């Protein structure tokens with residue numbers, strides 16, 4: 024697992040790298056950039072979201088990325104995956120994307136594996152500092168998460184259904200540090216939410232302006248494994264009644280899909296019933312469910328859509344870069360996106 | 373199943389056919405532009421026209437994923453189009469040019485598009501495209517990013533807020549005395565080194581700093597201090613002579629003057645140091661040239677002796693360059709010599725005033741107004757922008773758009789530290805701000821004039837035509853918004869006998885007509901803005917004024933004059949040949965603060981005043 028302290032590992036960036044990564048080093052600093060260069064990341068699934076994640080983290084200058092995918096390219100894939108071309112159809116995805124991924128950033132060490140998540144074992148996963156799974160079924164997520172938990176490796180999972188998307192994060196336990204300008208009410212240590220606790224606050228004055236006081240806040244984030252989250256997910260006690268009324272339908276819909284995705288395709292009625300049960304579990308009034316949303320969600324189940332993949336892939340890759348570079352607080356732990364309203368809440372489940 | 377299967381399921385067959393017949397304009401092929409181009413292609417837009425002025429730079433490659441090392445120096449627009457061929461099913465038309473060039477991109481050219489996407493990096497072009505969209509009533513999707521922060525704003529002309537309905541961040545400015553006498557932060561020394569010292573020494577005629585202006589804001593009323601600042605400026609002339617006469621052996625004299633004698637004079641002004649630490653001049657013994665010009669690590673902070681040696685070395689290099697460059701070198705963050713000069717000078721000054729020194733890397737960012745940029749924020753913002761276009765074009769059959777105000781804007785709430793439980797904030801759009809000088813507070817129209825009439829019509833005749841067509845009984849005022857100057861008003865009639873072409877009005881000029889009367893009932897006609905289209909032959913005299921209903925409205929209460937200061941303060945705002953962004957020094961809250969202002973109720977005074985003010989603001993920005 025990644026340790027939370029700064030670790031530049033003594034590997035200095037070359038002048039060429041500093042020039043290439045100039046605009047992002049100005050954001051997260053040289054140490055973070057060097058940290059990223061020593062990271063080994065596994066990406067399982069190179070569909071629409073996987074393609075976006077690949078682009079984003081290869082450009083960012085990560086050390087090593089291993090892309091795993093066992094699919095054969097279909098014509099539909101061309102509609103949302105920009106590493107593919109018309110003549111890719113019928114080839115293995117891994118083979119079809121390879122050349123264009125390598126070209127993106129020759130400094131990144133890349134490997135390509137023609138395998139699905141189901142066959143990954145402990146020995147294989149142990150080589151990585153971080154694992155990302157995209158467009159996986161619930162059994163695959165569960166399998167992957169059991170292994171990452173055992174090996175103490177952070178895991179990100181993302182998927183989409185047409186205009187809707189989600190990200191699940193399991194960093195097990197992560198101490199993140201962020202800096203902010205001190206407000207009238209100074210930050211104090213203690214629990215801030217179900218999964219987060221502030222464990223340390225350091226105060227210092229700005230180098231450039233001694234009237235500005237900054238706080239360096241260390242927050243301990245705790246996470247739940249995927250199976251446990253599905254079983255126990257609730258917003259009761261977390262959100263106020265008025266907030267519960269405004270929770271997007273996409274949340275109970277997505278969680279129900281992650282419980283049993285087969286049902287979504289085979290028995291819409293039973294699926295809808297389960298969505299209602301999920302509402303009860305979450306503490307959401309069933310009356311807030313809209314039939315319109317439910318039928319849209321069912322119609323669009325499993326569809327990849329490029330701009331949604333760009334949003335989900337952008338947010339996920341951003342968080343990966345954040346935790347590798349030790350910048351900003353990580354996501355904790357379930358995020359949904361509604362492409363109609365652009366709603367993108369973060370839930371601690 | 374065919375490639376479009378998914379999108380057909382999401383949009384429906386009929387709407388899919390509509391998107392195949394939709395023509396969009398994408399302004400910008402940089403960070404957001406590359407991402408948008410990819411998204412719009414994968415959404416199967418029928419036709420995409422993409423405009424960008426820039427060429428590709430190494431520092432673009434960390435995020436502009438369509439470009440490679442081998443593409444450096446090539447135009448962004450055409451390179452991007454070549455890079456998407458393998459996955460594109462759309463007709464794509466690239467243009468290398470400035471979107472504000474009305475010869476290459478006249479108003480009627482914009483009219484062919486169903487929707488416009490802004491993927492720009494500067495305020496001037498954003499404002500221009502916003503105004504164009506208001507003229508032709510085409511929906512605009514505005515977007516922007518800075519580091520982790522990003523936003524999108526759909527703009528439906530006449531129905532929702534336009535880009536200029538909320539005040540935009542203007543460059544940070546500093547009072548003259550802070551820069552020249554009492555710096556307290558690294559940025560004060562950097563502004564001094566770049567905007568004052570460098571431009572005085574190497575680009576003398578371009579400082580634009582008028583010391584004799586009676587209204588100049590010195591940031592102090594102490595006559596002794598003002599006298600000293602003026603004298604110091606005059607003495608700089610002598611230093612400039614050392615440069616132009618190529619007297620390299622006298623570079624130590626420059627150092628002595630700037631960093632010893634001037635500081636000693638400053639110390640004599642006792643008032644300044646009652647509440648501040650006194651500056652300490654450098655040690656004359658430290659002024660020695662280093663035996664060799666060694667390459668230093670630009671990410672480190674060097675000791676003062678090294679700074680002084682570097683000052684000497686780099687000044688020599690610049691002196692060598694002066695004759696070859698017509699004795700005029702401009703600061704450019706990517707020109708190493710100019711950057712290192714500014715870094716050395718500002719660090720020496722920082723040391724004197726007990727301010728922390730900065731690395732060349734950090735000084736480059738401040739002096740060059742570099743805005744950090746990453747792939748992820750651009751991907752997110754472009755994704756949001758392209759999804760939202762589906763609602764604007766009303767292509768989501770189950771989410772029909774009944775009211776434009778039901779559309780959502782979005783900005784990054786979590787990354788911008790505004791929320792821990794929302795990644796995005798997505799407020800619904802507001803109606804146009806009734807005081808906005810760009811949309812709600814003006815009437816708009818297109819005015820056609822023949823080439824011949826442009827040559828023969830005097831301003832007097834033009835004014836009379838406008839007065840009779842729109843029933844003005846009394847004085848009017850006319851502003852040339854493109855050339856940013858007053859043409860006529862109740863007490864300025866010097867230009868009335870000039871012809872329109874003599875006044876440099878041309879195809880693409882925008883003029884603003886305002887009621888300048890002083891009626892007893894306190895009513896004024898609403899201001900009207902005209903886009904001039906020059907058409908027809910050289911022989912035919914012809915002018916067509918658009919049919920407009922210009923309403924009479926109660927004059928807004930006069931507000932106190934706020935047009936002070938801005939012109940007379942040193943500003944870090946300089947545009948770097950359009951390379952990167954406008955030079956605002958961004959606060960942490962930059963993109964989000966503009967959203968907060970959304971709900972504030974800024975009184976901007978009467979519309980005409982506000983427009984005149986806007987013109988003044990622009991001048992400062994472009995300095």
Ligand SMILES: [Zn+2]
Nearest residue numbers: 534537808811
């Ligand atoms: Zn407006």
